[in-house]
Amino acid sequence: QKEVEQNSGPLSVPEGAIASLNCTYSDRGSQSFFWYRQYSGKSPELIMFIYSNGDKEDGRFTAQLNKASQYVSLLIRDSQPSDSATYLCAVNRGSARQLTFGSGTQLTVLP
């Protein structure tokens, strides 16, 4: 079992819709969970992170964490074509809080 798993997609949604991105992790000791956005040819950009069960909202983005189910999700409301990118889920571990990344989900928002 991979440490961090994501649906590779691609995921396509129409403009204005809600995009839902999902991630599961295997290490129950993981404490913090991160969502990065990566545009083609660019480096990953941190969107938000979550560490408590429940929802965390930041603008159009909502991260959801369920530690019992070892599940993290990212919802993007009112999706825009500029949201088209690969979204990477990451989990920190170890004494240096290193990140382990999922394989990423490619999102396309159709105008």
Add this chain to the structure above:
Amino acid sequence: SAVISQKPSRDICQRGTSLTIQCQVDSQVTMMFWYRQQPGQSLTLIATANQGSEATYESGFVIDKFPISRPNLTFSTLTVSNMSPEDSSIYLCSVGQGGTHNEQFFGPGTRLTVL
């Protein structure tokens, strides 16, 4: 957040040679890391760059192949040694301030092609 720069931004190298990649941060940071992103793949951690001591390498990565230096809290280098075409990747440094969450921010990356 800190401004992170990497040099070079890209390079094309011959098999058997070595390349040193620099990562510079505009403020002191606790943690620095080096990642590799192979074509079409996600990010894989190579090592944690420790200030004033040897880097901590992940499974599958060794110091002889990827020597790392971190002389101070704002600078680190990664060398890719004795390169082969399989080393063609994007190499990224990231920085974090430590602590429980240690949010990491990435540099722009170095795109390496080995012929």
